[in-house]
Every structure is written in C-alpha cells, then in structure tokens.
Amino acid sequence: MSPQDYEFLCKLLKERSGLVLAPDKQYLVESRLLPVARKAGCDTLEALVRKLKAPGSEPLKVEVTEAMTINESFFFRDKIPYDRFRDTVIPDMMQKRAVQRKLRIWSAACSTGQEPYSLAMMLDGFSTLAGWQFDIIATDISNDVLDKARSGSYSQFEVQRGLPISMLMQHFEQVGDQWRLSAKIRKMVQFRQLNLLTDFSILGQFDAVFCRNVLIYFDQPTKVDVLTRIRQRLAPDGYFVLGAAETVVGVGDLFSPVPDKRGLYCPTVKREAAPKLALVSASGGQRVA
Amino acid sequence: MKRCLIIDDSSVIRKVARRILEGFGFAITEASDGRQALDACMKEMPDAILLDWNMPVMDGYEFLRALRAMPGGDRPKVVFCTTENDLAHIARAMHAGADEYIMKPFDKEIVEAKFQEVGLI
Ligand SMILES: C[S@@+](CC[C@H](N)C(=O)[O-])C[C@H]1O[C@@H](n2cnc3c(N)ncnc32)[C@H](O)[C@@H]1O
Numbered sequence: 001m002s003p004q005d006y007e008f009l010c011k012l013l014k015e016r017s018g019l020v021l022a023p024d025k026q027y028l029v030e031s032r033l034l035p036v037a038r039k040a041g042c043d044t045l046e047a048l049v050r051k052l053k054a055p056g057s058e059p060l061k062v063e064v065t066e067a068m069t070i071n072e073s074f075f076f077r078d079k080i081p082y083d084r085f086r087d088t089v090i091p092d093m094m095q096k097r098a099v100q101r102k103l104r105i106w107s108a109a110c111s112t113g114q115e116p117y118s119l120a121m122m123l124d125g126f127s128t129l130a131g132w133q134f135d136i137i138a139t140d141i142s143n144d145v146l147d148k149a150r151s152g153s154y155s156q157f158e159v160q161r162g163l164p165i166s167m168l169m170q171h172f173e174q175v176g177d178q179w180r181l182s183a184k185i186r187k188m189v190q191f192r193q194l195n196l197l198t199d200f201s202i203l204g205q206f207d208a209v210f211c212r213n214v215l216i217y218f219d220q221p222t223k224v225d226v227l228t229r230i231r232q233r234l235a236p237d238g239y240f241v242l243g244a245a246e247t248v249v250g251v252g253d254l255f256s257p258v259p260d261k262r263g264l265y266c267p268t269v270k271r272e273a274a275p276k277l278a279l280v281s282a283s284g285g286q287r288v289a
Numbered sequence: 290m291k292r293c294l295i296i297d298d299s300s301v302i303r304k305v306a307r308r309i310l311e312g313f314g315f316a317i318t319e320a321s322d323g324r325q326a327l328d329a330c331m332k333e334m335p336d337a338i339l340l341d342w343n344m345p346v347m348d349g350y351e352f353l354r355a356l357r358a359m360p361g362g363d364r365p366k367v368v369f370c371t372t373e374n375d376l377a378h379i380a381r382a383m384h385a386g387a388d389e390y391i392m393k394p395f396d397k398e399i400v401e402a403k404f405q406e407v408g409l410i
C-alpha cells in the first residue's frame with residue numbers, strides 16, 4: 001500500500017469513527033480491509049481506495065469503518081467496575097431514585113452486548129428492585145456487533161471468560177453449540193446504532209454511563225469532546241465508569257473520582273457560590289482558624 | 290504458596306493445566322483418577338482442585354462427593370474441568386459442592402477467569 005493510500009484510509013477512519021492509527025499499523029489495516037476489498041470486487045487495497053474515492057461509495061465507507069473496529073469484550077470485564085455497580089451505584093441510586101423507581105443506564109460502546117447484559121443480570125439479582133423500571137440503552141457504531149448482541153447468543157468460549165457459572169445456569173439456555181441468554185434478560189436491554197462522534201442528546205439523561213475501552217482509540221480532542229457530551233447526558237448525581245486502563249487525566253474537570261472507589265467517577269459539581277463565600281468570610285474576618 | 294491438585298486421566302491435559310497454574314504461582318500435585326486424588330488429599334489438603342469428570346477407577350463426581358465428606362474436605366475450592374458441557378451435568382456438579390465449572394477446551398484466560406471468580410487468584 002502506498003503511503004498516500006494509507007494516509008487516505010487513516011483520514012477516513014479518523015473522520016468516521018475517531019479511530020487514530022499509528023503509522024506502523026499498516027499490517028492491521030491490510031489484514032482487516034483485504035476481505036472487505038475482495039467482497040467489493042477489488043483485488044488490492046489500491047483498488048479499494050480508488051473505489052472509496054468514487055461517487056456512491058457511502059456503503060463501502062461504512063463497511064470499511066466497521067471492519068476496523070476492535071470489538072473484544074467479555075462478561076463482567078475486569079470485575080471491579082461491576083462490583084462497584086452492585087455495591088455502590090445500585091444501593092445509592094435506589095435511595096436517590098426511590099420516588100421515581102426508575103433507573104436509566106447507558107452502555108456507550110457495547111460491542112457484542114456482554115457489558116449491558118452483565119449489568120442487566122446484576123440488576124435482575126436485586127430482589128429489592130422488584131417493580132422498578134430499568135432502561136438499559138446499549139449503543140455501538142457497528143451494526144455487525146449489534147446484530148450479534150441482539151441475538152444474545154454466545155459461544156462456549158465467550159460464556160467462560162468472566163461469567164460465573166451460577167449466572168450461566170440461571171440466565172442461559174443451550175442451543176446447539178451456542179449459549180443463549182434468557183428472553184427476560186435480553187428484553188432488559190435496548191440496542192441502538194450510534195456513533196459517539198455524532199450528537200446523542202436525544203438519548204436523554206442517565207443515572208449511570210459505562211464508556212469502556214473505546215476512548216482509547218481516539219485522540220485527545222475527540223476524547224474531550226465525547227466526554228463533555230457524555231457529561232451532559234449524566235444526571236448530576238449519577239455515576240460514570242471507564243475501562244480499567246483509562247483515566248480522566250487531562251480532560252479537564254468533567255468528572256471526579258469517587259473517593260475509595262477506584263474506577264468510579266461522578267460528574268464534577270461546580271460550586272459557583274463558593275469563591276464568593278470565601279471572599280466574604282475572608283474580608284469579614286470571621287474565620288475561627 | 291497455594292497448592293493445586295490437578296486431577297485428569299490425560300497426561301497431556303495435566304501438563305497444559307500445570308503450566309498454566311504454575312504461571313499463576315501454584316505448587317502443583319497431579320493425580321490421574323479420583324482414588325489417587327483422595328489419597329493425595331488425605332496426605333495433604335490442597336487449596337485448589339482442578340477436576341476432570343470422566344476417569345477410570347473413580348470419576349470426578351464420585352471424588353467430589355467423597356472429598357466433601359472428608360474432614361477438612363470442605364476447604365479446597367474445586368473447579369470442574371470437563372468435556373461434559375450440558376446444564377444437567379453442570380447443575381449436578383454444583384449441587385455436589387463444586388465452586389466453578391470449566392467446559393473443555395480451555396485456555397489460560399478461562400482458567401484465570403474461573404480461578405479469579407472463586408478468589409484463588
Ligand atoms: C473494545 S470494544 C468495548 C466493548 C465494551 N465496552 C467492553 O469494554 O468490553 C469497543 C467498541 O467501540 C465501538 N466503537 C468504536 N468507535 C466508535 C464510535 N465512534 N462510536 C461508537 N462506538 C464506537 C466498536 O465498534 C467496538 O464495538
């Protein structure tokens with residue numbers, strides 16, 4: 001592939017999904033896009049790029065973008081965020097939403113569904129939440145992964161990474177060599193195609209947002225932009241969860257870590273009255289200390 | 290160092306499992322059937338047991354029931370590791386006192402996830 005073609009593809013991917021590729025990722029692009037090229041009747045990536053530049057290439061661009069996404073996911077990935085969800089987020093939100101009896105949760109890059117379904121299984125385990133309404137909205141840019149997510153079917157390999165056997169017994173049935181989630185859990189999650197680079201204010205407000213292992217592929221300005229808009233979708237008393245290797249360092253003061261709850265964040269509340277008060281008390285000389 | 294007893298009639302599986310579990314810092318003992326395994330447990334109760342189902346002499350299910358009836362036999366965490374991959378077998382094993390269940394084939398990630406699940410790693 002010529003440097004020009006590689007540059008063209010990088011630019012396309014960055015615009016479309018936010019994906020930033022290092023200059024040494026040519027092999028990755030080749031291995032992922034050659035099958036797309038062949039399917040489109042192109043022998044080489046050069047031919048594919050030519051086709052992408054021609055008019056009417058929109059569907060092909062979508063396919064190229066989806067083919068480059070990294071979709072790895074597991075049930076209860078990294079465990080700790082889910083423990084936090086069970087031990088901190090749910091009990092706290094049960095008090096804060098005691099009147100509404102409704103929880104809205106967003107899995108913002110849900111891939112093949114393990115993340116929102118893990119949350120659904122956890123919520124289902126709370127007998128004290130009986131009668132509550134749950135909106136679990138799960139979104140991803142890729143239609144392929146959403147199709148699989150909606151089916152709720154997983155391979156034997158997939159149900160063994162992170163899913164406790166008790167949950168497998170309780171919520172899955174065996175269909176051929178696949179394991180299928182019960183209709184009850186599947187119905188708790190609504191899947192929707194959504195590109196995080198586009199406006200998502202239509203989704204409404206959430207009590208908890210999981211945005212895990214997707215921002216790592218973006219550059220800093222894109223990350224800040226997405227996080228700023230996620231912050232607007234989060235209730236002021238809600239919770240935010242990132243991937244295990246991700247932090248909010250360098251994105252301003254949008255989110256603050258919850259003390260003693262590693263991996264859990266809450267929206268930073270700006271106390272606009274605070275400096276004024278401080279000024280008054282300073283000039284008034286009323287400080288005890 | 291935590292001790293893990295690997296029980297499987299296939300020496301190949303035992304070798305693979307040993308390599309994985311040694312990587313997680315376990316000291317390994319091996320047994321090729323349930324009878325041998327019970328003898329090993331009588332000598333020294335391990336912290337963890339990776340247990341095949343179908344074996345000659347005494348199978349994994351019988352071993353588990355005998356183990357749980359032994360003095361101190363409630364202590365080891367038992368993770369089944371078998372080609373039996375239907376819900377009926379899984380339910381039977383769990384009722385007999387297994388802590389987790391691996392369906393073969395397995396890899397390092399699966400063993401790690403399951404051992405983490407029961408608090409061994
Ligand atoms: C590695 S998976 C993470 C899945 C899950 N959150 C987890 O942590 O296991 C990343 C997902 O982000 C999706 N993705 C990438 N760029 C996106 C974008 N711009 N908008 C929405 N989803 C995107 C990919 O399609 C992929 O399914």
